[in-house]
Amino acid sequence: MPRPFRPLSIAEAENQIATFRFTREIRFVDTHHTWRPNKAQYKGLATIEAISRFHTMPKEEGGNGWSDIGEHWTIGPEGAIWTGRDMNVQPCSATGFNAGALMYEMIGDFDGPEVPGRHDTLGGAQLDAAVAISAAVLARFKLPLAHVRFHRHLHAPGAPEPKTCPGTSVDYEAFKDLVAHTCQARWSYTPKGADLNVAAAFEAGDAGASHGGTGFA
Numbered sequence: 001m002p003r004p005f006r007p008l009s010i011a012e013a014e015n016q017i018a019t020f021r022f023t024r025e026i027r028f029v030d031t032h033h034t035w036r037p038n039k040a041q042y043k044g045l046a047t048i049e050a051i052s053r054f055h056t057m058p059k060e061e062g063g064n065g066w067s068d069i070g071e072h073w074t075i076g077p078e079g080a081i082w083t084g085r086d087m088n089v090q091p092c093s094a095t096g097f098n099a100g101a102l103m104y105e106m107i108g109d110f111d112g113p114e115v116p117g118r119h120d121t122l123g124g125a126q127l128d129a130a131v132a133i134s135a136a137v138l139a140r141f142k143l144p145l146a147h148v149r150f151h152r153h154l155h156a157p158g159a160p161e162p163k164t165c166p167g168t169s170v171d172y173e174a175f176k177d178l179v180a181h182t183c184q185a186r187w188s189y190t191p192k193g194a195d196l197n198v199a200a201a202f203e204a205g206d207a208g209a210s211h212g213g214t215g216f217a
Contacts, residue, residue: 012081026143029143032104056069074105097154145179
């Protein structure tokens with residue numbers, strides 16, 4: 001059986017990141033979606049345990065053959081932030097890009113417009129949790145905004161075609177705007193590369209001031 005996984009609130013996850021005793025250098029926070037399972041297939045703890053089993057199943061049996069679940073957190077559709085891999089162990093984010101990273105996966109298939117039972121929309125409590133984790137990591141390690149990475153950006157020379165992860169419907173610039181705002185509002189930290197005009201627009205309640213809206217539900 002997989003070791004116990006626990007659901008955290010945003011406040012609990014923020015505290016975990018802020019107080020954890022890291023023994024390795026952290027330089028990036030990586031964002032993924034699961035693709036499968038999608039939101040309709042999510043069953044809480046049972047889903048997290050199934051992901052862990054697949055990640056750790058030997059390759060000859062159809063799994064990934066990893067030592068542990070690949071991500072440090074898995075974010076459910078309801079916004080639960082499930083604990084995962086030890087944060088002092090690098091994730092299985094992308095070959096050649098794992099050193100110095102913390103990584104989370106969001107349950108869902110965010111490729112394309114919403115289609116019930118297939119393509120999902122990133123929004124609400126799940127989006128809030130992803131933004132909160134990203135902001136907490138940047139603030140803890142005083143990282144620039146560009147160190148929020150999407151899986152689709154992590155493409156080694158000679159590797160197969162890059163992935164769309166965390167989904168074609170997830171706008172990178174809009175996501176970074178939300179992270180920058182949260183860094184400033186929650187942690188009083190302005191990451192290098194943040195658009196202060198965007199932050200001011202959020203403070204004024206005009207979230208649509210950049211990129212024609214946030215790009216999220």
